[in-house]
Amino acid sequence: MVIHIRQFQWSDYDAVAAVWIAADRDVLPRAELEAKLTRDPELFLVAELGGAVAAVIMGTYDGRRGWILRLAVHPAHRRKGIATRLVDELESRFRQLNCPRVNLLVMPDNTAGLQFWQALGYLPLPDVLCSKPLQVGRT
Template structure:
């Protein structure tokens, strides 16, 4: 399994992984803007097909994991762990001191995965405003 940077040829396969994993795909325009900033933090796991994807970002102060998804048919193969390890390595190389992420409270499997990898729930209140 090769962990590498996303390329536009991967877009349809990444959308497919997001959909089968239960996430809405990000529109091309959003990804274009994101890739102008830190393309090295958008990673795919590939062994001829895209099995997983992680979308990270770094604002100069904190790293964020915005999306981690693995094709449900490929879960329990260590793909998410490998994607996470490579993203963490890249964020650390950028000087990132802390990584944040969001998990929906009813996502027990997601919470267990993140806790297993050392991510602890924080009592922050998340506020959002669509523009």
């Protein structure tokens, strides 16, 4: 079956949400995606099989580093090379932006995910992730 990769369109939202749910990932609300898409919409990609969304990858570029924010493949379509194709296309788009490095986060218990990323040349670093939730909407 032919894999077709293209930029996300708003008409894909329900299908993308279904992939995230099937892959046991949180669904990003429309408002959050709207904010992301004002920055670099060309880095939010879907992969179609037979005209249906089977996988999705979302990246961003801050002018210094590229980030792969999330990758999800519907469980019914795993082990078909779709994730690798999506990563290849996203990396190509990063190169077009003259992005010198791409980062991503893998949860410590995601052994299969870590193996996948390492097979693509992503190396674990001993960095410490620090995070702080911000309250928004308050002045």
